[in-house]
Amino acid sequence: MLGTVIDWLQAPLSGLPAMVGVIVWSIPVSVFALWVFGKTSNQDKITAVKNKIAASLFEIRLFNDDLRAIARAQWEITGHVLRYQGLALVPMVFILPPLVLLMVQLHMFYGFRGFAPGETALLRVELATTGGPRPDLAIEVPEGLHLETPAVWVPSLGELNWELAADAPGDYELGFTIGGTTATKTVSVTDRVVRLSPERPPSGFMDQLEWPSEPPFDRDAQIRRITIAYPEATMEIFGWSWEWSFAWMVVFFVLTMVFAFALKKPMGVEL
Amino acid sequence: MTTTTHAHRWSGVWVGTALVFLVLGAPATADAYIGPGAGFAVLGSFAVIFVTMILAGVSILAWPFRTVWRMIRHRRKSKPLVKRTIFIGFDGQDAQITERMMAEGKLPNFSRLAERGCYRRLRTTFPSITPVAWSSFSTGTNPGRHNIFDFLDRDPRTYLPRLSSAHIGPVEKTLKIGKLRIPLAKPDIRLLRMSKPWWTILGENNIWSTIIRVPITFPPDKFYGAQLGAMCIPDLLGTQGSFMLFTTRPEDEAFQEGGIRVSLSRNGSATSFEATLLGPENSFFEGNPPMELPLTIDVDPESGTATAAISGTRLELRTGELSDWVKLDFKVIPGMKVSGLTRIMLTETGEHVSLYMSPINIEPGKPAMPISHPSYYSSYLEKKIGPFATLGLAEDTWALNEQITDDGTFWTQTQDVDGEREQMLDIALDRLRSGALVTVFDATDRVNHMYWRYIDEGHPAAAGVDDPEYADAIERQYIRNDGIVGRTLDKINDDDVLFVLSDHGCTSFRRGVNLNAWLLKEGYLNLKPGADPTQPWLQSVDWSTTKAYAVGLVGMFLNIRGREARGIVDPGEEAKAVKRQIAANLQGLVDTETGDIAINEAFDTDTLYRGPYKGNAPDLLMGYNHGYRISWDCASGVVAGEVFEDNVKAWSGDHIVDPRLVPGILLCNHEVSSADPHIVDLAPTVLTLFGIRPAAHMDGRPLLDKASLK
Numbered sequence: 001m002l003g004t005v006i007d008w009l010q011a012p013l014s015g016l017p018a019m020v021g022v023i024v025w026s027i028p029v030s031v032f033a034l035w036v037f038g039k040t041s042n043q044d045k046i047t048a049v050k051n052k053i054a055a056s057l058f059e060i061r062l063f064n065d066d067l068r069a070i071a072r073a074q075w076e077i078t079g080h081v082l083r084y085q086g087l088a089l090v091p092m093v094f095i096l097p098p099l100v101l102l103m104v105q106l107h108m109f110y111g112f113r114g115f116a117p118g119e120t121a122l123l124r125v126e127l128a129t130t131g132g133p134r135p136d137l138a139i140e141v142p143e144g145l146h147l148e149t150p151a152v153w154v155p156s157l158g159e160l161n162w163e164l165a166a167d168a169p170g171d172y173e174l175g176f177t178i179g180g181t182t183a184t185k186t187v188s189v190t191d192r193v194v195r196l197s198p199e200r201p202p203s204g205f206m207d208q209l210e211w212p213s214e215p216p217f218d219r220d221a222q223i224r225r226i227t228i229a230y231p232e233a234t235m236e237i238f239g240w241s242w243e244w245s246f247a248w249m250v251v252f253f254v255l256t257m258v259f260a261f262a263l264k265k266p267m268g269v270e271l
Numbered sequence: 272m273t274t275t276t277h278a279h280r281w282s283g284v285w286v287g288t289a290l291v292f293l294v295l296g297a298p299a300t301a302d303a304y305i306g307p308g309a310g311f312a313v314l315g316s317f318a319v320i321f322v323t324m325i326l327a328g329v330s331i332l333a334w335p336f337r338t339v340w341r342m343i344r345h346r347r348k349s350k351p352l353v354k355r356t357i358f359i360g361f362d363g364q365d366a367q368i369t370e371r372m373m374a375e376g377k378l379p380n381f382s383r384l385a386e387r388g389c390y391r392r393l394r395t396t397f398p399s400i401t402p403v404a405w406s407s408f409s410t411g412t413n414p415g416r417h418n419i420f421d422f423l424d425r426d427p428r429t430y431l432p433r434l435s436s437a438h439i440g441p442v443e444k445t446l447k448i449g450k451l452r453i454p455l456a457k458p459d460i461r462l463l464r465m466s467k468p469w470w471t472i473l474g475e476n477n478i479w480s481t482i483i484r485v486p487i488t489f490p491p492d493k494f495y496g497a498q499l500g501a502m503c504i505p506d507l508l509g510t511q512g513s514f515m516l517f518t519t520r521p522e523d524e525a526f527q528e529g530g531i532r533v534s535l536s537r538n539g540s541a542t543s544f545e546a547t548l549l550g551p552e553n554s555f556f557e558g559n560p561p562m563e564l565p566l567t568i569d570v571d572p573e574s575g576t577a578t579a580a581i582s583g584t585r586l587e588l589r590t591g592e593l594s595d596w597v598k599l600d601f602k603v604i605p606g607m608k609v610s611g612l613t614r615i616m617l618t619e620t621g622e623h624v625s626l627y628m629s630p631i632n633i634e635p636g637k638p639a640m641p642i643s644h645p646s647y648y649s650s651y652l653e654k655k656i657g658p659f660a661t662l663g664l665a666e667d668t669w670a671l672n673e674q675i676t677d678d679g680t681f682w683t684q685t686q687d688v689d690g691e692r693e694q695m696l697d698i699a700l701d702r703l704r705s706g707a708l709v710t711v712f713d714a715t716d717r718v719n720h721m722y723w724r725y726i727d728e729g730h731p732a733a734a735g736v737d738d739p740e741y742a743d744a745i746e747r748q749y750i751r752n753d754g755i756v757g758r759t760l761d762k763i764n765d766d767d768v769l770f771v772l773s774d775h776g777c778t779s780f781r782r783g784v785n786l787n788a789w790l791l792k793e794g795y796l797n798l799k800p801g802a803d804p805t806q807p808w809l810q811s812v813d814w815s816t817t818k819a820y821a822v823g824l825v826g827m828f829l830n831i832r833g834r835e836a837r838g839i840v841d842p843g844e845e846a847k848a849v850k851r852q853i854a855a856n857l858q859g860l861v862d863t864e865t866g867d868i869a870i871n872e873a874f875d876t877d878t879l880y881r882g883p884y885k886g887n888a889p890d891l892l893m894g895y896n897h898g899y900r901i902s903w904d905c906a907s908g909v910v911a912g913e914v915f916e917d918n919v920k921a922w923s924g925d926h927i928v929d930p931r932l933v934p935g936i937l938l939c940n941h942e943v944s945s946a947d948p949h950i951v952d953l954a955p956t957v958l959t960l961f962g963i964r965p966a967a968h969m970d971g972r973p974l975l976d977k978a979s980l981k
Binding site: 052054055058059060061062063064065066069070071074 | 648
């Protein structure tokens with residue numbers, strides 16, 4: 001359900017540069033996080049401990065001829081900083097779970113980019129069993145994609161690997177047949193910011209939490225997981241390109257901090 | 272109960288923390304993110320540690336150079352006899368009351384200190400008032416050398432009163448853009464106290480001092496040490512303390528001593544009211560219009576409560592209960608504001624609604640005027656103890672005099688200010704490894720002034736005394752002081768020197784003397800034909816025929832030709848003769864109604880003072896007898912009325928009398944050499960304790976030396 005909501009909210013942003021989408025998402029996230037922080041943290045204690053830190057900093061300035069006073073102030077600052085971080089832990093308990101769910105969803109949009117025609121990527125199918133001869137697995141590749149290499153069987157890992165090539169833009173579905181059962185895996189060849197599915201995960205809460213774009217395989221299915229190595233997304237920041245799947249997250253983090261800082265006074269929250 | 276709550280809270284934190292780590296530990300994508308709140312905490316902490324390390328690093332690296340520089344620049348000439356000298360001042364603590372309470376065993380810590388060292392009566396200055404006495408304490412000189420003779424001086428060009436201790440001038444240079452006036456310089460704020468305070472001399476000798484709320488330190492001195500200013504720091508309106516009364520009551524007479532009445536108007540319903548608070552002048556705009564803040568009040572008359580909203584703060588008020596400090600932010604221009612602190616109290620919610628607002632103190636965190644040295648010292652203290660009173664006369668005596676507040680409210684104000692002061696003392700004492708420390712507590716003086724009617728049977732102001740809770744207010748204050756002394760004694764070391772002192776005592780103020788009415792009666796002062804003698808500030812006086820007049824609280828001036836704008840008395844022999852004549856007439860002046868002597872002696876300041884500034888002093892200083900003081904009317908320049916009148920105000924005790932009647936106190940943990948010490952002796956004493964020869968201009972003599980410390 002969360003995926004559907006995110007898809008719906010993300011739809012207007014799909015044609016825009018990734019940076020714009022990250023900026024747009026960071027604003028409501030900042031507001032939400034600030035609100036929760038304000039409601040769940042002990043604001044009086046945070047104010048008090050920040051005042052103590054500031055007082056100790058003043059003290060270093062005031063008694064700058066007295067090395068013992070400086071050392072004492074530093075020691076006190078360390079204690080206050082630890083206490084400050086301890087106070088920030090409580091709201092983290094409330095902020096992180098929903099935020100992690102959102103981030104995982106956004107990572108499917110901003111962590112990777114779709115294939116461009118002519119690009120190739122590793123397609124990996126992990127089976128439930130390892131060892132033995134190569135299993136009889138048939139792969140069906142739709143028009144617009146093709147396999148560059150035959151399957152390579154790694155018995156110790158129970159993996160079959162292909163090199164998959166994109167020919168034309170489009171949303172595709174690969175078909176896999178093994179032991180009379182079939183499975184599918186989506187592939188996107190696009191230059192828009194859309195939901196991608198680098199992995200169709202095995203059954204399990206954590207795997208499903210991390211790779212939410214496609215339904216997981218059944219617990220007793222012969223295929224455990226299928227992954228496609230999408231290229232890492234590129235963030236364009238003031239003309240500088242940063243290619244890293246977590247780059248958007250760093251930008252997002254900085255932006256939420258900036259917006260939170262800007263909004264903390266209007267919202268009456270002490271950070 | 273509390274332990275259980277804490278346990279619950281901490282178990283919740285641990286479970287939550289475990290959950291967070293579980294969530295973070297699983298999906299790799301979330302590892303990099305911790306959210307803005309926690310992000311600030313983490314990054315902020317790193318930033319703090321980073322800044323701290325840089326500050327510490329710079330301090331450590333610069334320390335040897337600074338030390339060498341100080342040694343070269345301020346070479347110590349002799350060896351200090353002590354490591355720390357600590358002064359605790361209780362403004363106005365009376366010797367007679369102290370001695371009686373010590374004898375009754377009510378001040379055990381004063382007695383403990385006296386047994387360890389000594390107790391003496393401390394002679395005070397002529398006149399025996401706070402700004403003069405503490406200036407003599409600071410400089411070790413008589414008023415002729417430090418130039419502070421009274422709270423008020425007069426402008427000889429206009430005969431109008433002006434503040435004697437500080438000059439606050441406007442900004443002279445501005446850039447005009449339309450109606451906007453951008454200041455290109457700082458306003459001219461100068462301390463008018465002359466001579467050099469002992470902490471400046473200590474600083475020149477590389478010895479640190481922390482000086483907290485010693486009167487007449489606005490603007491603060493610049494020296495090697497820290498100082499929080501006191502009297503005469505103004506409020507945010509630039510006055511010496513103007514309370515406000517927001518009320519639905521119809522306009523009444525103006526407050527006599529310093530209050531502003533603001534009309535409350537209904538705001539759509541019978542229980543909602545609004546008003547506009549006119550704040551400080553905005554010098555950024557032509558005509559200096561006041562900065563405004565809207566105030567709204569929703570009253571619940573049945574419960575006697577109200578919700579007030581001002582400057583983004585909502586306050587739940589209960590009749591008769593003073594709020595905590597409320598921060599008021601006045602917008603100057605976009606991006607710039609001036610902040611103040613006030614305390615608010617609902618005073619009535621029946622037929623009429625009234626709200627009291629204390630004078631708006633300069634906010635110490637980001638002060639609008641120089642109230643401390645270094646400038647961030649007040650911010651440092653604010654971070655340490657929270658918001659605190661900065662106004663020179665922090666306790667609102669005027670509102671109690673005008674019966675806007677009551678004894679209970681005033682008691683709360685004085686005790687809260689005293690509490691703030693003790694926290695400052697604790698912090699300073701804890702940080703002082705060597706050097707001097709002074710902290711002055713004002714509450715004793717204010718409590719003496721306002722509650723004397725409780726201890727003086729038959730006092731004219733005693734008619735309004737109906738709350739037995741405050742009958743022993745003065746004793747309670749002295750006992751509180753005893754606690755401060757006890758806690759300080761417990762914290763000092765054997766090689767520290769501790770002085771506990773007061774600048775003067777106190778006595779009853781039953782009857783006021785209108786000196787201008789007396790001068791009128793005796794023919795020394797004349798009125799303009801047809802003038803209204805009830806006009807304030809001597810506006811009714813005919814200067815062309817007037818030989819003498821009284822301005823301020825302590826003395827009388829001759830209208831001297833060449834000195835005063837319209838002087839008629841020749842400065843030579845004629846002035847001496849007039850002065851002699853007036854002094855003779857005033858000596859032993861009898862109150863015709865009571866038959867008591869009102870004035871013991873009128874002192875000629877020409878013989879009383881020595882020094883370059885004695886020409887600025889009043890020509891005669893009044894030595895009132897017990898029970899007498901300048902009248903309220905005379906203090907505000909009103910000539911009309913009887914010479915003697917009852918004082919029926921809450922301000923019922925005073926010390927503007929013959930200084931010999933109201934000595935202060937001096938206690939020390941060492942035996943002092945003099946049997947009759949004077950407040951000017953303390954400056955040379957502290958210099959001697961730090962191995963510095965007292966300055967030649969100082970009038971006092973050291974009370975301790977190497978021999979007496981052994």
